[in-house]
Amino acid sequence: MDTLMTAAELKDRLDSGARTVLLDVRWALGDPHGREHYLAAHLPGAVFVDLATELAGPADPSRGRHPLPPLEQFQESVRSWGVRDGDVVVAYDDTGNLAAARVWWMLRNAGFPAVCLLDGGLAAWRAEGFDVESGEPAVEAGDVVLDDGAMPVIGMGEAAAWSGRGLLLDARAGERYRGEIEPVDPRAGHIPGAVSAPTSANLAADSRFLPAAELRERFTRLGVQVDLPTAVYCGSGVTAAHEIAALEIAGFPAALYPGSFSEWSNNAANEVVTGAAPEGDASQAEPAADPASQADPAADPAQGGWLN
Numbered sequence: 001m002d003t004l005m006t007a008a009e010l011k012d013r014l015d016s017g018a019r020t021v022l023l024d025v026r027w028a029l030g031d032p033h034g035r036e037h038y039l040a041a042h043l044p045g046a047v048f049v050d051l052a053t054e055l056a057g058p059a060d061p062s063r064g065r066h067p068l069p070p071l072e073q074f075q076e077s078v079r080s081w082g083v084r085d086g087d088v089v090v091a092y093d094d095t096g097n098l099a100a101a102r103v104w105w106m107l108r109n110a111g112f113p114a115v116c117l118l119d120g121g122l123a124a125w126r127a128e129g130f131d132v133e134s135g136e137p138a139v140e141a142g143d144v145v146l147d148d149g150a151m152p153v154i155g156m157g158e159a160a161a162w163s164g165r166g167l168l169l170d171a172r173a174g175e176r177y178r179g180e181i182e183p184v185d186p187r188a189g190h191i192p193g194a195v196s197a198p199t200s201a202n203l204a205a206d207s208r209f210l211p212a213a214e215l216r217e218r219f220t221r222l223g224v225q226v227d228l229p230t231a232v233y234c235g236s237g238v239t240a241a242h243e244i245a246a247l248e249i250a251g252f253p254a255a256l257y258p259g260s261f262s263e264w265s266n267n268a269a270n271e272v273v274t275g276a277a278p279e280g281d282a283s284q285a286e287p288a289a290d291p292a293s294q295a296d297p298a299a300d301p302a303q304g305g306w307l308n
Helices: 007-016 034-040 071-080 100-109 121-127 156-164 212-221 239-250 260-264
Strands: 020-024 088-092 115-118 167-170 230-233
Touching: 007 020, 007 121, 088 100, 088 121, 100 115, 100 239, 115 121, 156 167, 156 230, 156 260, 212 239, 230 239, 230 260
Parallel strands: 020 088, 088 115, 167 230
Antiparallel strands: none
8 A cells, every 4th residue: 555645535535435544643752632632623533543552562761762562452452443454544643744654654564554644644634625523433443453573673783783784764853863962862862873864854844745756865865775774763763663654655665673762872881973974974964954944843842842
């Protein structure tokens, strides 16, 4: 299934009566009011997904701030959203799918391929003039059967050696990669050898993904190649899923490091590097933009603060 669905395509699908489950993943680090935002206005029939409790296990320094939950727990959550085998699932949020991509990746990893992201999220739906509703719909439990391991992942040991065999991308905001600021994790900087690739640069001003050709150009410039193993991390494995979606749109496969920097930085044995280059090689750093154009929606207090 395509990674993205437009608002117009989704409206046509809903109008046709085709079985579709809508998932609203309103979440941002520092904003505990995702459910309230959902209750105030969401796509008709959409089910709220709580990222912190349904898409992650309890925070654990040895596994990160948002470790993947056990398969059995995730399957129970997915069934509670009403998902059945044969359904099509469309996920969205109100921050350019920076949070919704987590459930997209997790369903894909669980062997459920019929899932996509609403390109542009809630804002794109509203821009088309389509109706929203408030409150919470009644949901009939689903019976979907999930598996595990359909998407590539790497662990902390593999992340440590990854730059020697492939390309490791850091999807966090550039200032966190460089070690200038670290709002949540114990140490500032990045994994040695990682290349800065802020997730926010995958989006246009309207919070839709850039066209595939532009994404491909961006990632190629960063060193991504079809035959070069690529892996992605972020703060806690949430927005890295968004980067993997962008890479897929561009035609590149990539693995996820689920524990990400929150796991890495909590282990004192792991080296943390600061500065703009992976290991002092400035040629691999993404070209700096004019500071006036560096606004990062993942760090915008108006959108709930740091997303990951």
